[in-house]
Structure formats: C-alpha cells, structure tokens
Amino acid sequence: MSEHLHQWMDAYLDGELSGIQKIEFELHLKECETCQENWKQQLALKQALTSLQPISGLKSPEVFLAEINMEIGTQKPEINFSFQKSLWYLIPTVLIFLFGALQIFGWVTGLINLIPGANRFLLESLPFINNVTVTNPWLNTTIQAQLLWSGIDWITDWGFLTQIFFLFSLSVLYCVWIVLWINNHQTKSIRV
Amino acid sequence: MFRDATTGKRQDEPAIIHAAQKGDREAFSHLVLLYREAVINVVYRFCGDAAVAEDAAQIAFIRVWQHLPEYRHQTSFRSWLFRIAINAALDMLRREKPSLTIDQVMLSSTERMDHALETRQTREIVQQAIIKLPEASRIVLVLREIQEMSYQEIADTLDIPVGTVMSRLNYARKQLLVTLQPVKEDL
Incomplete structure (x- = not known):
C-alpha cells in the first residue's frame, strides 16, 4: 500500500471504520512510518482532550432546576401553530x-x-x-x-x-x- | 433505558419524555437533572465560560419545555436537546457576550510554553485551543470528544451530512495539533 490513509485516521480513532477498513488501516499503519507518526500525534491529542475534566456547574442541581421551574411558571408545553x-x-x-x-x-x-x-x-x-x-x-x-x-x-x-x-x-x-x-x-x- | 442517578432504578426514557410532553413537571425535572451536566459541559467546552454555559443550559431546558410537543421520537432526544442547547449558546454569545473574543481568552505562545508545566494549565491551554477553532468545527469536535457521539448522531444533531462531520472533525484536529505544537511534549 503506497498511499497514506490519513483520511481514515479520524474514523479509525473514533471507532467508525467498518471491519475490513479497520484491518486494512491497521495493516497500513504497521508499514507506514509517516502514518505512525501522525497516529502518535492524534493519540496524544485524543488523550489531551479526554483529560479535560467535566465541570459540574456553578449552581447546585436543585438551584439549577428551581430557577428553570420559576422561569417556566405555570405554562404548559404547547405546539406553537405558525x-x-x-x-x-x-x-x-x-x-x-x-x-x-x-x-x-x-x-x-x-x-x-x-x-x-x-x-x-x-x-x-x-x-x-x-x-x-x-x-x-x-x-x-x-x-x-x-x-x-x-x-x-x-x-x-x-x-x-x-x-x-x-x-x-x-x-x-x-x-x-x-x-x-x-x-x-x-x-x-x-x-x- | 437508563438508570436513575439517585435510586439506581431503571427508567424508560421514552416514557419519561412522553409524560413530560403531556405536561408532567416531575418527568421534565427528571430529564433536566439527567442531562444538566452533559449540556453544561458541551456548552462550556464550546464557549469556555462556565457562567455562560450554565445560563445557556437553563435557557435550553426552558425552550425544551416549551417545544416538547414538537419533539418526535424518531430522532434521539439527546441530539434534539443538544441542538437546542447549541442554538441557545450561539444566541447568547452573539447577543449578550459580543466582547468574548478569542484574543481575550488566548494566551501568547510564549506564555503557553511557560505555563505548560502544570497539568491543570495544560488543560486550560487545550480548552483555549478549542475555543480558537472556527465555530462549525468546534461544535463537531466538542460533540465527538466530550459527548462521544457517533458521526451519525452529530450529523443528526447539527442537521448536516456525515461527510461534513468528518471533514470538520479532521480540520478541527489538524488545527488543534498546529495550535498545540509549542506544548506538544506536555500533552
């Protein structure tokens, strides 16, 4: 396989490749140094993004909900006829x-x-x-x-x-x- | 089916949504508490401001309540909810916070190099690099990386083709690699 499969890199990283494509990509990755280097960078980036810790919000869930309920008041969900x-x-x-x-x-x-x-x-x-x-x-x-x-x-x-x-x-x-x-x-x- | 965060009891999400559509406030509250954190996090990663993220999430849930009867069960509720939340965040950023620009939240390259020693600061740099991305690519990246949505789910949420999701994601990652080049060793 002479061509690089950069376009498959994201899909492989996200688990979106089909079975055959996945095998094909993995075989290519073993042989291609350019793609291996790119793969390492993508993995590092993925890890950096995963390391972003979730925030839980400044307000407590109860306050968050209470404010929404206050805003909604007594209104019922209705289909807005246009x-x-x-x-x-x-x-x-x-x-x-x-x-x-x-x-x-x-x-x-x-x-x-x-x-x-x-x-x-x-x-x-x-x-x-x-x-x-x-x-x-x-x-x-x-x-x-x-x-x-x-x-x-x-x-x-x-x-x-x-x-x-x-x-x-x-x-x-x-x-x-x-x-x-x-x-x-x-x-x-x-x-x- | 999902589990209640507090009781651990299995709940039928479509039934809860259906009840909320009929005006059941308890069912709606359940949905709010279930998705609150996810919505806040998606908006926060998108705009980088926790207060804006929380306000946008509240506006999104109010809009969800008002438009619940229009929700069709053929599409995922999560996708529908996130679409509303993203629109709410965009509205807020454009109308209420026009001064929140990338220049204000971005550190210089030298500063980044100096501060990259600490993990917390590295995270901050990554967050800032995300905010530097163009809006369209940024939201695709956030939905993929923060919510771990599939390409199809992202396409449904943003109402764009899967091919566009892939190209925007590819662009976002390439841009992030370029932006984070000075702190690459710390990633």
Missing part, C-alpha cells in the same frame, strides 16, 4: 382538493363533456400510450392480460363511478403521503 409555515402545506392541499372537486362537479353536471376528450380517462387520454398500443396491438393485449391477472382489469372500464373512485383513492393516497412526509421531516427543520 400560520405562515402551515401555508406551505395548506395551499397545495387545498388546490388538489379544489381540482378534484371541480372534476367531480364537471362529471356530475356534464360540463366536462364540453371539453373535447375530457370525459375519457388516463389510458385513453395519454397520447403516448394510445399511439403505442395502436401501432403495437400485442402491447394492448399484454397490458389487458396483466391487469386481468392482477385483478384490476376493471380499471379500463371507465365508468362514471370508477372514475370518481379512482380519483378519490389517488387523492387520499397523495394526502396520506403528504402527512407522513411532513411528520417525518418537520423535526429536521425546527430551529428552537
């Missing part, structure tokens, strides 16, 4: 529901028929899929067979209720996903 922050989630969610509601309204009243082709749904309305299935009839047969096999062949029968059900399911799934995403990510962005 309207400005909630707009980031509220606006897209409202728009999605509004769009869905408009579509349903269009279907119920028949207004949607005024837009050419709007009464058809996904597979028919996507020109790419349409063109491909027209020029390759076997693809259409394959898709139909797959849908039949997986039990969702009804999806191609775009009845009125099916369309509403499908759109509603997608909306629910999307909203669930948004809620889960917010739940998992908001702690990262909170600066208290």
Whole structure:
C-alpha cells in the first residue's frame, strides 16, 4: 500500500471504520512510518482532550432546576401553530382538493363533456400510450392480460363511478403521503 | 433505558419524555437533572465560560419545555436537546457576550510554553485551543470528544451530512495539533 490513509485516521480513532477498513488501516499503519507518526500525534491529542475534566456547574442541581421551574411558571408545553409555515402545506392541499372537486362537479353536471376528450380517462387520454398500443396491438393485449391477472382489469372500464373512485383513492393516497412526509421531516427543520 | 442517578432504578426514557410532553413537571425535572451536566459541559467546552454555559443550559431546558410537543421520537432526544442547547449558546454569545473574543481568552505562545508545566494549565491551554477553532468545527469536535457521539448522531444533531462531520472533525484536529505544537511534549 503506497498511499497514506490519513483520511481514515479520524474514523479509525473514533471507532467508525467498518471491519475490513479497520484491518486494512491497521495493516497500513504497521508499514507506514509517516502514518505512525501522525497516529502518535492524534493519540496524544485524543488523550489531551479526554483529560479535560467535566465541570459540574456553578449552581447546585436543585438551584439549577428551581430557577428553570420559576422561569417556566405555570405554562404548559404547547405546539406553537405558525400560520405562515402551515401555508406551505395548506395551499397545495387545498388546490388538489379544489381540482378534484371541480372534476367531480364537471362529471356530475356534464360540463366536462364540453371539453373535447375530457370525459375519457388516463389510458385513453395519454397520447403516448394510445399511439403505442395502436401501432403495437400485442402491447394492448399484454397490458389487458396483466391487469386481468392482477385483478384490476376493471380499471379500463371507465365508468362514471370508477372514475370518481379512482380519483378519490389517488387523492387520499397523495394526502396520506403528504402527512407522513411532513411528520417525518418537520423535526429536521425546527430551529428552537 | 437508563438508570436513575439517585435510586439506581431503571427508567424508560421514552416514557419519561412522553409524560413530560403531556405536561408532567416531575418527568421534565427528571430529564433536566439527567442531562444538566452533559449540556453544561458541551456548552462550556464550546464557549469556555462556565457562567455562560450554565445560563445557556437553563435557557435550553426552558425552550425544551416549551417545544416538547414538537419533539418526535424518531430522532434521539439527546441530539434534539443538544441542538437546542447549541442554538441557545450561539444566541447568547452573539447577543449578550459580543466582547468574548478569542484574543481575550488566548494566551501568547510564549506564555503557553511557560505555563505548560502544570497539568491543570495544560488543560486550560487545550480548552483555549478549542475555543480558537472556527465555530462549525468546534461544535463537531466538542460533540465527538466530550459527548462521544457517533458521526451519525452529530450529523443528526447539527442537521448536516456525515461527510461534513468528518471533514470538520479532521480540520478541527489538524488545527488543534498546529495550535498545540509549542506544548506538544506536555500533552
């Protein structure tokens, strides 16, 4: 091993190297004098940092706690609702529901028929899929067979209720996903 | 699970946090006493002033109480708490103690050489060398060396990638070696 492994020195020192990397580094350390010298310095520094004795604070734990309790008073922990922050989630969610509601309204009243082709749904309305299935009839047969096999062949029968059900399911799934995403990510962005 | 410092009885930390989130002051007091020293030490190593460290720790615990319902159990409570404490310390240092500069707490190289005979003074020199580090590298070093946090924990606490933790730690150690060169024999 000709190259020095300085970049692994810290990770080895902190016990962050994986098994193979650790062995590889130890083998290198036995052979390389430059790394040995660096290693000694790092060890000395580590020991110096470890020798820093912990402080216990100027106030006793009881006084420390009493002062905090006095400052807190009778207030209870509460979620601080930020309207400005909630707009980031509220606006897209409202728009999605509004769009869905408009579509349903269009279907119920028949207004949607005024837009050419709007009464058809996904597979028919996507020109790419349409063109491909027209020029390759076997693809259409394959898709139909797959849908039949997986039990969702009804999806191609775009009845009125099916369309509403499908759109509603997608909306629910999307909203669930948004809620889960917010739940998992908001702690990262909170600066208290 | 952890042990109560006074009774030695095993406690379920998530349950205590959950109780504190619901407004249980006793559970919160338990958390304060459990983490008090760790928080004070992290802030002290970061700023080098025991009084500031204690005040920042108290502010941090008050903020923790106010924002407890926002804490999610997916992340480590320790990481969350330290992030709040570090922010509190930074706020204090920037707003209340703008005069606390490195020049004031650093000794000259010659002075360091003279005083390095005593272990206590050597420790003081090491502490001062830590304070001389840039803020971003300093906090990574303190969390690693004082709290013995893993790279991943540090990354979670500071909300930075693990690669950044590694590079800042590497930089901090290199800088410390350079700064402490005159007293190397005493380390």
